[in-house]
Amino acid sequence: TTNNQYWDESSEAISRSDLEALQLDRLKLTLQHASLSHFYKKKFSEEGVDISSIKSVRDIRKLPFTTKQDLRDEYPYGFLCVPKERLVRLHVSSGTTGQATAIFYTRADLETWADLLARCMYMAGARPGDTFQNLTGYGLFTGGLGFHYGAERLGMLTIPAGAGNSKRQIQLMKDFSTNVIHIIPSYALLLMPIMSEMGIDPRRDLKLRIACVGAEPYSEEVRRRIEDFYGIRVYNSYGLSEMNGPGVAFECPHQSGMHIWEDAYLVEVIHPKTLEPVPDGEYGELVLTTLKREGMPVIRYRTKDLTRIIPGECECGRVHKRLDRMQGRSDDMFILKGVNIFPVQVEQVLMNIPEVGNNYVIVLRQENNIDNMIVRVEVNDKIFVEDMRQLQRIQKKITHDLKGELLVTPQVELVEPNSLPRAEGKAVRLIDERKF
Ligand code: ADP
Ligand code: K
Numbered sequence: 431t432t433n434n435q436y437w438d439e440s441s442e443a444i445s446r447s448d449l450e451a452l453q454l455d456r457l458k459l460t461l462q463h464a465s466l467s468h469f470y471k472k473k474f475s476e477e478g479v480d481i482s483s484i485k486s487v488r489d490i491r492k493l494p495f496t497t498k499q500d501l502r503d504e505y506p507y508g509f510l511c512v513p514k515e516r517l518v519r520l521h522v523s524s525g526t527t528g529q530a531t532a533i534f535y536t537r538a539d540l541e542t543w544a545d546l547l548a549r550c551m552y553m554a555g556a557r558p559g560d561t562f563q564n565l566t567g568y569g570l571f572t573g574g575l576g577f578h579y580g581a582e583r584l585g586m587l588t589i590p591a592g593a594g595n596s597k598r599q600i601q602l603m604k605d606f607s608t609n610v611i612h613i614i615p616s617y618a619l620l621l622m623p624i625m626s627e628m629g630i631d632p633r634r635d636l637k638l639r640i641a642c643v644g645a646e647p648y649s650e651e652v653r654r655r656i657e658d659f660y661g662i663r664v665y666n667s668y669g670l671s672e673m674n675g676p677g678v679a680f681e682c683p684h685q686s687g688m689h690i691w692e693d694a695y696l697v698e699v700i701h702p703k704t705l706e707p708v709p710d711g712e713y714g715e716l717v718l719t720t721l722k723r724e725g726m727p728v729i730r731y732r733t734k735d736l737t738r739i740i741p742g743e744c745e746c747g748r749v750h751k752r753l754d755r756m757q758g759r760s761d762d763m764f765i766l767k768g769v770n771i772f773p774v775q776v777e778q779v780l781m782n783i784p785e786v787g788n789n790y791v792i793v794l795r796q797e798n799n800i801d802n803m804i805v806r807v808e809v810n811d812k813i814f815v816e817d818m819r820q821l822q823r824i825q826k827k828i829t830h831d832l833k834g835e836l837l838v839t840p841q842v843e844l845v846e847p848n849s850l851p852r853a854e855g856k857a858v859r860l861i862d863e864r865k866f
């Protein structure tokens with residue numbers, strides 16, 4: 431490339447009109463291709479969809495949605511559009527609830543995916559010659575191999591550290607001067623006290639520059655905590671198995687929303703009840719269509735992730751639209767005393783309080799027919815846990831701040847640092863013990 435800012439200049443520095451022309455071409459191809467699958471062949475004929483009537487990108491609204499349930503019902507091969515012999519990779523989305531879904535990749539799909547991830551990391555400032563350490567689980571989870579091949583494609587020395595084994599992670603960072611990491615936010619928080627225990631000050635002893643952080647919702651406050659502790663810049667990273675995995679949307683150096691790669695994914699935001707599009711700037715459910723997927727294209731996939739398109743242009747000059755931080759999945763939202771709450775709203779309040787440590791869990795419980803929210807919070811390791819007066823003051827402050835934000839009064843329980851259970855992968859932030 432001639433311009434040092436771009437990994438893929440022709441895709442990143444494209445004009446809006448060229449991008450839309452490209453999208454239409456790719457959408458038409460995708461639809462022709464998708465019609466070969468068992469699922470879309472049936473779906474298009476049942477709903478009387480005539481793909482030749484798609485004359486503009488906006489016409490996508492004439493097409494039916496695809497849901498997670500469709501992917502489950504068609505498990506394992508119902509979405510395939512190529513002979514099985516052409517597949518070279520399988521990932522399975524665990525799905526926190528219910529049956530798994532299978533995602534297949536051809537060689538071309540893996541190339542596309544690795545290239546998108548290289549593009550993301552290059553945009554954030556990663557360069558050939560850097561050392562990249564991947565601190566997420568490998569295996570069926572797409573975050574492991576997805577970032578791994580993206581980092582190698584970019585030209586970084588890639589360390590497939592995997593999840594857990596914290597002391598060894600830190601040792602690797604030190605020994606090989608790791609510059610770029612991929613880590614889920616809850617693990618980035620849990621690693622902090624372990625570093626301190628080992629006498630490592632990341633700003634002094636490590637060479638970290640960039641963290642790609644995603645795979646689960648987190649708040650702006652958590653971003654700040656990670657940036658401050660490690661002395662790095664945190665770039666929000668979004669993706670889902672149904673759309674390959676990570677590499678769907680990523681932040682640029684302006685850290686003001688995630689550019690969604692519109693040459694590879696067609697983006698819509700809809701009202702989750704009426705299913706009508708919402709205007710840019712308004713929150714709704716993200717709906718995505720693959721534009722460059724060969725093995726199994728997915729059309730108008732309802733992600734259940736709630737976000738909005740940030741209106742206006744980004745200072746970096748890329749025309750690819752920006753998604754705001756995910757509020758969570760519509761499934762994560764809970765209703766307490768008539769109020770709709772996302773776990774990340776609780777997190778945002780907690781992480782703004784300096785005495786609060788790095789782990790918490792929300793428990794919903796029914797007592798005497800009344801729903802209660804118990805917020806169990808670790809205090810930070812500088813708090814002396816025998817000092818009852820101080821603990822009471824902290825507890826009162828947390829209760830007050832949560833009530834101010836959520837309009838319901840939680841029951842706040844303070845616990846010692848590092849005492850709450852930790853998940854191997856994505857954190858479990860909500861335990862709902864209520865009977866329905
Ligand atoms: P699973 O469905 O088994 O959790 P995935 O890896 O496909 O497996 O999960 C993708 C989901 O993870 C997304 O739909 C979204 O809910 C969540 N996610 C991914 N990245 C982010 C992010 N940066 N912020 C918030 N949520 C995210
Ligand atoms: K998923």
Ligand code: ZN
Pocket residue numbers: 682683684689744745746747748
């Ligand atoms: Zn930008």
